[in-house]
Amino acid sequence: MPRAISHLHAEQFDGQSSDTIVLAHDERHLRRKLLKSANGMELLVDFPQAVALGHGDALVLEDGSLVRIAAADEPLYEVTARDRTHLAKLCWHLGNRHLPAQIEEERILIGRDHVIRDMLLSLGATIREISAPFSPERGAYHSHGGHGHHHDHGRHHHHD
Structure with a gap:
């Protein structure tokens, strides 16, 4: 099974790809996941850390081929x-x-x-x-691979 090991942002490649994967916004934040392309190819995304993919980005497969990401x-x-x-x-x-x-x-x-x-x-x-x-x-909180909500909506207590 082909494996995606990295990605390119849309502005980093010319848009030429062997296939396309269409994903909703909440499906485009991933680290390790099995995906199916528009042509029926199954591939495994296997990144070292979670990545937020945008419309027009590309997955880079182990063999160097590219699969374009399209927003559903x-x-x-x-x-x-x-x-x-x-x-x-x-x-x-x-x-x-x-x-x-x-x-x-x-x-x-x-x-x-x-x-x-x-x-x-x-x-x-x-x-x-x-x-x-x-x-x-x-x-x-998501721009550096973070995942979570880290601020308090309650009263802030300041100590003198």
């Missing part, structure tokens, strides 16, 4: 606002709830959740159901 279409809400300040406030509310969000200049994409939809509507957002690739922001 997912059921999303497209959130738009009255203006940029309103959009920033909506981002704050989503971030305060630690929701995966793809933040763009004119819109925010989030996974569908009726409770969050209702909250955003009450804040004056416009919501449209779409199906599209989803590449949410990776938090600061």
Whole structure:
């Protein structure tokens, strides 16, 4: 079985690959996993540590061949606002709830959740159901291979 031993970011290769693997956003963070390509090839991803793969990245197989990663279409809400300040406030509310969000200049994409939809509507957002690739922001805790939530939402006690 072919084995993926490293990866390239999209800007590091010309997009030419022998095959493609389509994965949802929560499937693109992996270390060791069996995957199936669009052409039916099974391969084992075997990285020394967990990696967050993006749309257009490539897996490098042991024989040097490349398999492109494509973001799967997912059921999303497209959130738009009255203006940029309103959009920033909506981002704050989503971030305060630690929701995966793809933040763009004119819109925010989030996974569908009726409770969050209702909250955003009450804040004056416009919501449209779409199906599209989803590449949410990776938090600061995930940028160096971290995995977890390390800050306290409770009261902070300072000692003199």
